[in-house]
Amino acid sequence: MAEGAAAHAVTVRAPSPLWTLGLLRNELLTTFRRWRTLALLGVLAAVPVLVGIAVKIETRGGGSAGGDAGAGPAFIAQVTNNGLFLVFTALAATLPFFLPMTVGVVAGDALAGEADAGTLRYLLVAPAGRTRLLCVKYATTMAFCLVATLVVAVTALAVGALLFPVGDLTTISGTRISFGDGLGRALLIALVVAASLIGLAALGLFVSTLTGSGIAAMATTVGLLITVQILDQIPQLHAIRPYFFSHYWLSFADLMRxxxxxxxxxxNLELQALYAAVFGSAAWARFTSKDITT
Known part of the structure; x- marks a missing residue:
């Protein structure tokens, strides 16, 4: 009798792949229906709109975007010649802080938010299983990375086409490529930018396993992001700067050569994979061994 009950318990704890997909679907819907998530995406969408309008106003009298010294985000001087460059400019403007900040908020809240709300224990009884739940949370965070990046890129493309001419464009190397080739590179750049955030997503998920407070996890993740960004600007740390997860973020510009x-x-991709492996493993080790009381 006891063996039958044990076998039944094992059966309950081994849901089918379809059940796992259902858990992922529910997690995605829950995440993207939150007002906080929609607000974050709205802020990201506003950045290319504001940049496009600012460039349009600045160049209305024949001035150059970015000022005489070429100040401003990368590619901004080319926006008036081709609206497609607004995509690259918007991604360059949001990647240092806005995009990773939103990812840090979502990743930091992934598990700590459930614990804070008192639902984490019920998810594990469901039977989600700790490893499965952790993977679903990370997959959801990665989906947010992609959606957030595409929101910036698509909004910038629409605003750029509305306010500026579009067509063949000149690469950083000085060669001319077709508009279709430029669109393809813009899509590839968006995918690279999204992939550049996987290390931060894993770090945020690890932080989320360390506390039962969603706010504390989000604040810690964003704080670490700011700290790393500051350290990456200090010349005296040149020996370790290449190992900061943000060091090669703007290398996506090389796709325009x-x-x-x-x-x-x-x-950049190798560094992000390394961070994802290290902090993903740390998150798994912590989450599968901690006591869940909330």
């Missing part, structure tokens, strides 16, 4: 310059792009 002809031919594409790959070394820094590959270093």
């Amino acid at each position: 002809d031919p594409v310059y790959w070394p820094d792009l590959l270093k």
Whole structure:
């Protein structure tokens, strides 16, 4: 009798892949229906709108975008010649802080928010299983990285096409490429930017396993982001700067060279994979061994 009950318990704890997909679907719907998530996406969408309007106003009298010294986000001087450059400018403007901040909020709240709301214990009884739940939370955070990046890119493309001419464009190397090729590179750049955030997502998820307060986890993740960004600007730390997860973020600009310059792009992706492996493993080790009381 006891063996039958044990076998039944094992059966209950081994849901089908369809059940896992259902859990992921519910998590995605829950995340993207939150007012906080919608507000974060709204702020991201507003950035390319504001940049586009600012460039349009500044160049109305024939001035140059970014000022005489070329100040401003990368590619901003080319926006008036081709609206597609607003996509690259908006991503360059949001990647240092706005995009990673939103990812830090979502990742930090992933598990700590459930504990704070008192629902984490019920999710594990469901039977989600700790490893499965952790993977679903990370997959949801990665989905947010992609959606957030595409929101910036698509909004910038629409605003750029509305306010400025579009067509063939000149690469950083000085060669001309077609508008279709430019669109393809813009999509690839958006995917690279989204992939650049996977290390931060894993770090935020790990922080989320350390506390039962969603606010504390979000604040800690964003605080670490700001700290790393500051340290990455200190020349005296040149020996360790290449190991900061944000160091190669702006290497996506190399996709606008002809031919594409790959070394820094590959270093960025390798670094993000390393951070994801290290902090993902740390999150798993912490979450699968901690006592869940809320």
